[in-house]
Amino acid sequence: MSSITTPVEGQDPEAVAHAHHDPNLRHHFATAEQQFDTVKIGIWLFLATEILMFGGLFAGFAYMQNRFPEAFFLGHKHLQQGLGTLNTVVLLISSFTMVMAVHKAATNKRKQLIVYLCITIFCAFVFLGVKYIEYSTHYYECMLPGKYYCNPEDPTGHQFIFFSFYFMMTGLHGIHILLGIVALSWLLRRAIRGDFSSSYYNPVDAVGLYWHLVDIIWIYLFPLLYLIR
DSSP: OOOOOOOOTTSOHHHHHHHTTOTTSOTTOSSHHHHHHHHHHHHHHHHHHHHHHHHHHHHHHHHHHHHOHHHHHHHHTTSOHHHHHHHHHHHHHHHHHHHHHHHHHHTTOHHHHHHHHHHHHHHHHHHHHHHHHHHHHHHHTTOOSGGGOOOTTOSSSOHHHHHHHHHHHHHHHHHHHHHHHHHHHHHHHHHHHTOOBTTBOHHHHHHHHHHHHHHHHHHHHHHHHHOOO
């Protein structure tokens, strides 16, 4: 497909021609600024669909909690608040390091960008490691979702509903963490290669927005699941 783009009204044809010498500028964009804004709009639209998906789970959780408040209250007592708090702190740290990574990419500080991406990836693995410990505990205690739940001491008979939502919501969030690790690793590889600069850091900014959404979702999940009153 041709890389020649017809200048839009009001644009300097020489500036447009110069912009298309940039290997990072796709052929269907006239300028780097237009490409950056388009990517920004696209990632926000994607994040809106993610919010809708998790919003449905939050609504379902609230409905069932209203129906079986005792079962949900007793169910949350089997969760380890200390580990949940640790994971909250880890994700808050990763949010900060992701902000710094975007800033370093925008200011041509390649080495520091690499360091902050590595720290963010490390925090993601720590989060998953802590979640593995929690899941293992639930497995040995038979606090599992749906028909796999087998706690004979459940006085309500409905705690399996709480654990169904717990595993569904934290599991889906964990999948997003895994996808974030893949995206961050891709950024790290490109950063090592020297692909990013102050004139082109769209991927870092886009992945950063995704990572912040993942962190925000956990900020809602933590009190919802671990701090039931």
